[in-house]
Amino acid sequence: MPGQLPEGEPVPVDGALPPSVRAAVGERGFGVYVHVPFCASRCGYCDFNTYTATELGGGASREEYADTVLAELKLAATVLGERPPRLVDTVFVGGGTPTLLEVDDLARILAGIADTWGLAPDVEITTEANPESVDPHYLRRLRKAGYNRLSLGMQSTAPAVLEILDRRHTAGRATAAAAEARDAGFDHVNLDLIYGSPGETAEDFAASLAAVIASGADHVSAYALIVEEGTRLASRMRRGELPFPDDDVAADRYLAAEAMLGAAGFDWYEVSNWARSPAARCRHNLLYWTGGDWWGLGPGAHSHVGGVRWWNVKHPTEYAKRLLAGESPAYAREVLSVADRHLEDVMLRVRLVQGLPLAVLDDAGRSGAARALAGGLLRRDAYMDGCAVLTLRGRLLADAVVRDLVP
Ligand SMILES: C[S@@+](CC[C@H](N)C(=O)[O-])C[C@H]1O[C@@H](n2cnc3c(N)ncnc32)[C@H](O)[C@@H]1O
Numbered sequence: 175m176p177g178q179l180p181e182g183e184p185v186p187v188d189g190a191l192p193p194s195v196r197a198a199v200g201e202r203g204f205g206v207y208v209h210v211p212f213c214a215s216r217c218g219y220c221d222f223n224t225y226t227a228t229e230l231g232g233g234a235s236r237e238e239y240a241d242t243v244l245a246e247l248k249l250a251a252t253v254l255g256e257r258p259p260r261l262v263d264t265v266f267v268g269g270g271t272p273t274l275l276e277v278d279d280l281a282r283i284l285a286g287i288a289d290t291w292g293l294a295p296d297v298e299i300t301t302e303a304n305p306e307s308v309d310p311h312y313l314r315r316l317r318k319a320g321y322n323r324l325s326l327g328m329q330s331t332a333p334a335v336l337e338i339l340d341r342r343h344t345a346g347r348a349t350a351a352a353a354e355a356r357d358a359g360f361d362h363v364n365l366d367l368i369y370g371s372p373g374e375t376a377e378d379f380a381a382s383l384a385a386v387i388a389s390g391a392d393h394v395s396a397y398a399l400i401v402e403e404g405t406r407l408a409s410r411m412r413r414g415e416l417p418f419p420d421d422d423v424a425a426d427r428y429l430a431a432e433a434m435l436g437a438a439g440f441d442w443y444e445v446s447n448w449a450r451s452p453a454a455r456c457r458h459n460l461l462y463w464t465g466g467d468w469w470g471l472g473p474g475a476h477s478h479v480g481g482v483r484w485w486n487v488k489h490p491t492e493y494a495k496r497l498l499a500g501e502s503p504a505y506a507r508e509v510l511s512v513a514d515r516h517l518e519d520v521m522l523r524v525r526l527v528q529g530l531p532l533a534v535l536d537d538a539g540r541s542g543a544a545r546a547l548a549g550g551l552l553r554r555d556a557y558m559d560g561c562a563v564l565t566l567r568g569r570l571l572a573d574a575v576v577r578d579l580v581p
């Protein structure tokens with residue numbers, strides 16, 4: 175069972191936003207996130223809001239799910255008003271395992287978003303997928319329904335690592351699915367890697383990177399394994415059955431990723447993300463990282479519109495129950511203060527390749543930036559041009575740089 179939601183201020187039963195908010199919607203892009211809370215089985219390291227079939231009672235089944243999401247979309251249209259905030263720039267369906275839904279359900283959800291707000295001509299439409307949950311036929315139908323970007327959870331090519339992570343796919347399946355997605359006509363394909371897992375060797379990770387590079391994917395996300403409280407993996411580590419991750423190993427793996435991906439023509443554009451070209455960058459995630467607006471549909475989904483953030487009730491049954499009663503599924507919200515927005519802006523934007531203008535920092539933050547520069551964590555050329563941009567060493571220590579910039 176995933177962890178608890180944060181507390182916040184209550185949301186009106188009809189989900190209405192404070193009046194000041196609507197005027198500011200869409201200034202920096204408008205996206206839609208759809209959470210699909212189903213998985214065939216739970217991976218031992220994962221604490222995302224997802225459930226297996228046996229965990230869910232009536233009202234929240236996979237078969238009913240698309241209609242429940244469409245009911246929230248209807249409510250969203252009322253909350254944001256008759257006039258759409260602007261055409262939708264990005265749609266991202268994440269999970270859980272979205273591809274456990276029938277293609278027709280994913281198609282209906284997308285058509286509902288298009289009918290409600292309209293899609294921008296160059297809209298990016300991503301769905302996450304588990305490698306074993308798709309085949310060429312499924313992918314062709316998904317592409318035909320309008321999805322143009324696929325993000326596959328590959329994690330590793332080492333069989334022993336896949337087993338420790340409880341993944342259901344075999345070593346070659348993720349890259350095969352990436353090739354099938356290309357054949358089906360997807361414009362962009364991402365592969366997710368996790369590094370620093372127990373038992374993973376430097377050679378294992380190099381082999382995973384080589385497989386990604388050869389696969390035809392044009393985007394890679396590589397994250398160090400996070401040991402989440404309350405997961406099966408955390409218990410196994412606490413009992414001493416598996417070693418905890420080692421920071422020095424994680425740093426070595428990151429350097430290996432940069433070296434191999436860089437040599438193969440992938441450039442970093444966010445600390446944990448590399449793309450073959452600027453057009454292959456994930457525009458939905460960039461919208462999150464640059465203060466855009468998005469509506470998050472689904473249980474536990476977070477939204478951010480015009481400086482207000484809210485999050486839905488977490489359990490799919492409670493989520494469906496509220497919508498069936500004609501009520502907002504929002505659990506709580508917070509109106510971000512100027513200080514909150516500044517902290518978030520610095521935290522997210524300094525991780526991007528274009529960095530952060532020094533002018534947005536206060537005096538203490540500018541002193542911190544000078545310290546980070548002296549420590550070799552910021553690029554001197556960019557600093558001279560008035561921008562805080564991480565060096566490779568700075569990317570390894572990005573959290574420390576943020577503490578310098580927002581003391
Ligand atoms: C939550 S999953 C959803 C997509 C899909 N179900 C999958 O597993 O591929 C999205 C990505 O989050 C990453 N992730 C989840 N839990 C993580 C953890 N504890 N540490 C590092 N990465 C994690 C994995 O790389 C995964 O591909």
Ligand code: SF4
Pocket residue numbers: 212213215216217220221222224269270271304327
């Ligand atoms: S398949 Fe993805 S979402 Fe599901 S449990 Fe595994 S990592 Fe989490």
